[in-house]
Amino acid sequence: MDNRTNTIAGWVLAACGAALGLSIAGGMLFHAEAPEKFGFPIEAAEEGGDAGAAEVPIATLLATADVAKGAEVFKKCAACHTINQGGANGIGPNLYATLGEGIAEGKGGFAFSDALKAKGGKWDFDTMSAWLTSPRKFAPGTKMTFAGIGNGQDRANVIAYVNSMGSNLPMPTPPAAGAAAPAGAPANPGGKAEPTTDDLSNKAAPATGAPSIDPAAKVRGAKEDAK
Numbered sequence: 001m002d003n004r005t006n007t008i009a010g011w012v013l014a015a016c017g018a019a020l021g022l023s024i025a026g027g028m029l030f031h032a033e034a035p036e037k038f039g040f041p042i043e044a045a046e047e048g049g050d051a052g053a054a055e056v057p058i059a060t061l062l063a064t065a066d067v068a069k070g071a072e073v074f075k076k077c078a079a080c081h082t083i084n085q086g087g088a089n090g091i092g093p094n095l096y097a098t099l100g101e102g103i104a105e106g107k108g109g110f111a112f113s114d115a116l117k118a119k120g121g122k123w124d125f126d127t128m129s130a131w132l133t134s135p136r137k138f139a140p141g142t143k144m145t146f147a148g149i150g151n152g153q154d155r156a157n158v159i160a161y162v163n164s165m166g167s168n169l170p171m172p173t174p175p176a177a178g179a180a181a182p183a184g185a186p187a188n189p190g191g192k193a194e195p196t197t198d199d200l201s202n203k204a205a206p207a208t209g210a211p212s213i214d215p216a217a218k219v220r221g222a223k224e225d226a227k
Contacts, residue, residue, distance in 0.1 A: 058129040059172040061156035070161025073154050077146070083165050092144065097166030099123050099159075115141035125172050128159050 074083065080091040087094040093107035103119045104112035116139045121127060131138045132155050134148040149155045163169055 056152055057175055058125055058152070058156060058159070060174040061152050062125060062160060062171050063174045064153075065156040065160035065171075067157070067161050067164050069154075070157035070159070070164075073149070073158040074161055076149075077158075080146075083162065085166060095162060095165070099125070099128060099163050099167035099169050103127065113139070113141060113143040115139040125159060125163075125169075128162070129155055132158065 077083075077092075077095075081093065081095050082088060082090060083095045085096045087096060089108055089110045093110040093112075100122060102122055104116040119127075119139055123131075127138075132149050135142050135144040135146055136148075149158065160171075163171075
């Protein structure tokens with residue numbers, strides 16, 4: 001009996017040891033490290049100084065445009081475009097005398113995208129500003145990969161420079177500030193309210209010798225007669 005008991009106890013201890021070993025090995029294999037940061041990162045939207053601000057018309061910005069600064073901005077475009085007279089087309093078309101021309105027309109047979117061809121019209125200051133702000137929004141499906149020029153004054157400067165290279169269109173007249181009266185403004189220039197009919201009837205003085213129309217005056221008159 002003693003040998004049998006010892007044998008059973010030995011098997012039990014061996015089984016416990018095996019279970020403990022498997023538990024430790026499993027913990028080592030499948031141990032999960034605590035994450036450095038919980039959840040998924042959410043990138044905050046890029047803060048822009050002009051967010052929510054009313055867009056300034058390009059005609060207003062062109063009034064203070066600097067052609068020399070525009071030439072500096074154009075260096076961003078020089079990898080794909082030439083702008084000298086008779087310059088060759090590259091990845092993009094030569095841009096000499098572009099303002100005033102038809103959109104996606106001419107340029108020595110340059111292969112414009114169908115998206116740009118579908119726009120129609122001519123390159124004026126407004127269409128050029130919209131194009132340079134975001135080519136992909138102006139003509140979805142365009143082959144141009146340039147992201148655009150978000151700074152309004154930089155955009156005006158480069159447009160003035162492009163205009164000086166063979167186009168020389170007259171600059172647009174900036175819109176007059178406060179040309180339209182704000183909603184709810186008084187109709188009369190002085191801002192004084194017109195008198196109403198009630199005001200006229202209450203403020204008008206009775207003619208000389210005319211009987212009083214005040215009921216209280218009648219009561220006072222009756223009391224005087226009684227005396």
